[in-house]
Amino acid sequence: MWPASSWVSSIGGSQLQQLVDEALASNPNLQAAAARIAASRAMVEAAGATGKPQVGASLSATRERFSENSIYPPPFGGMYVTDYETALNFSYDLDFWGKHGAELSSAVSQSKAAQAEHYAARLALTAGISKAWLQLGRQYAQLDLTNQQLALRDKLDKLTQQRFAAGLDTQTDNQQSRQQVANLRSEQSQWQEAIALTRDQIAALMGQGPDRGLKIPVPTLPADSSIALPDQLPLGLLGRRPDVVAARWQVEAAQSDIKVAKTEFYPNVNLSAMAGFSSLGFSQFLTHGSKVVGIGPAIHLPIFEGGALRAQLKGRVAAYDGAVATYNQALNDAFHEVADSVQSLRAAETQDKSQQAAVDAAERGMKLAEQRQQVGTGNMLQVVSTQIGWLAQRKTELDVRARRADLRVNLIRSLGGGFDAAAEGLDPAEAHAGAAASPQASTAN
Numbered sequence: 001m002w003p004a005s006s007w008v009s010s011i012g013g014s015q016l017q018q019l020v021d022e023a024l025a026s027n028p029n030l031q032a033a034a035a036r037i038a039a040s041r042a043m044v045e046a047a048g049a050t051g052k053p054q055v056g057a058s059l060s061a062t063r064e065r066f067s068e069n070s071i072y073p074p075p076f077g078g079m080y081v082t083d084y085e086t087a088l089n090f091s092y093d094l095d096f097w098g099k100h101g102a103e104l105s106s107a108v109s110q111s112k113a114a115q116a117e118h119y120a121a122r123l124a125l126t127a128g129i130s131k132a133w134l135q136l137g138r139q140y141a142q143l144d145l146t147n148q149q150l151a152l153r154d155k156l157d158k159l160t161q162q163r164f165a166a167g168l169d170t171q172t173d174n175q176q177s178r179q180q181v182a183n184l185r186s187e188q189s190q191w192q193e194a195i196a197l198t199r200d201q202i203a204a205l206m207g208q209g210p211d212r213g214l215k216i217p218v219p220t221l222p223a224d225s226s227i228a229l230p231d232q233l234p235l236g237l238l239g240r241r242p243d244v245v246a247a248r249w250q251v252e253a254a255q256s257d258i259k260v261a262k263t264e265f266y267p268n269v270n271l272s273a274m275a276g277f278s279s280l281g282f283s284q285f286l287t288h289g290s291k292v293v294g295i296g297p298a299i300h301l302p303i304f305e306g307g308a309l310r311a312q313l314k315g316r317v318a319a320y321d322g323a324v325a326t327y328n329q330a331l332n333d334a335f336h337e338v339a340d341s342v343q344s345l346r347a348a349e350t351q352d353k354s355q356q357a358a359v360d361a362a363e364r365g366m367k368l369a370e371q372r373q374q375v376g377t378g379n380m381l382q383v384v385s386t387q388i389g390w391l392a393q394r395k396t397e398l399d400v401r402a403r404r405a406d407l408r409v410n411l412i413r414s415l416g417g418g419f420d421a422a423a424e425g426l427d428p429a430e431a432h433a434g435a436a437a438s439p440q441a442s443t444a445n
Contacts, residue, residue: 087276
């Protein structure tokens with residue numbers, strides 16, 4: 001399904017693919033996103049551990065003096081003794097209301113959102129490098145055409161000076177020719193500056209220093225077949241955008257947080273037990289008579305919390321409503337981005353056809369001028385002028401073609417860049433079968 005995951009190679013071949021692969025391996029922002037994934041997975045492990053039995057061991061030796069005026073009878077009152085105690089402790093939260101399950105679900109959703117955000121960052125980086133690479137190719141091609149124009153304009157300037165010296169042209173014609181040469185030299189310098197800046201930009205995206213940008217080969221703009229608009233664009237592709245998937249997982253996490261907040265209103269029942277040895281003095285520490293055991297439940301029931309629990313629930317519901325709004329906005333932005341990209345691509349295709357016709361007309365005019373010059377009905381001045389005009393049309397054509405390639409990258413990015421949530425295990429619909437297809441905002445009571 002379009003776009004394929006190999007869309008980078010289809011646009012820039014192995015040169016662009018190599019740059020993208022290097023950037024994905026060394027970009028600091030991606031490394032930070034990967035660290036967030038690792039942290040979220042650790043939170044999942046921590047949330048999963050809360051629903052399991054907890055077993056621990058303790059050992060203590062306390063040297064103390066018993067008070068002569070307390071509960072300790074003689075001869076212990078006033079003595080210094082060492083209290084030894086060791087025990088194996090067990091506790092288990094019975095979790096009748098599903099609190100730990102909801103905490104685990106929230107942590108899993110947050111982890112899935114972090115993974116989807118990582119893919120979104122990868123896509124943004126890939127698209128950014130691709131667009132900069134296309135821009136670099138355009139700048140080099142424009143510089144080449146400008147150099148050709150400058151060479152012809154220098155030739156034309158010499159012809160104008162000769163005609164002026166022979167009295168065939170005026171001083172105005174001579175100065176206009178020199179002005180156009182100066183303009184082209186200024187344009188040449190601007191393209192050289194743009195090339196240097198774009199190389200630095202690509203190097204920065206790759207997480208490298210400016211020297212890395214100097215080693216980037218000169219790009220070649222893709223052929224028309226590689227930037228043509230696809231015949232069909234199913235709307236289902238929007239659901240494969242990683243940012244939309246991440247927003248949906250944030251909704252799932254917020255929904256689980258509401259469940260956690262609701263369980264705080266119910267009794268919390270813990271079962272605890274211990275077994276070990278305790279004695280005053282070490283001589284009888286591990287004897288049968290020093291054994292201690294205990295088991296029993298512990299129940300906590302909130303009665304009056306000053307409105308804290310209800311405020312907490314309201315906050316979780318508000319966070320859920322915010323996540324739903326963010327998800328809806330992400331979908332809305334996706335629709336507009338795709339619509340804008342398709343509209344611009346169609347307009348660019350029409351402009352390309354019109355500009356191609358202009359280039360063909362300029363080329364025919366150039367050939368006619370050359371033929372007239374050969375048979376003696378024209379002069380070299382007319383030939384050079386038509387050649388310069390033809391190059392000007394080619395420069396405009398190049399801009400249109402480069403814009404089409406850039407718009408295609410925009411469309412690919414707006415459709416998810418080949419990201420497949422189901423294949424990556426990040427499809428909320430599959431993870432929550434039977435849940436509502438679209439989340440709805442809620443209001444706290």
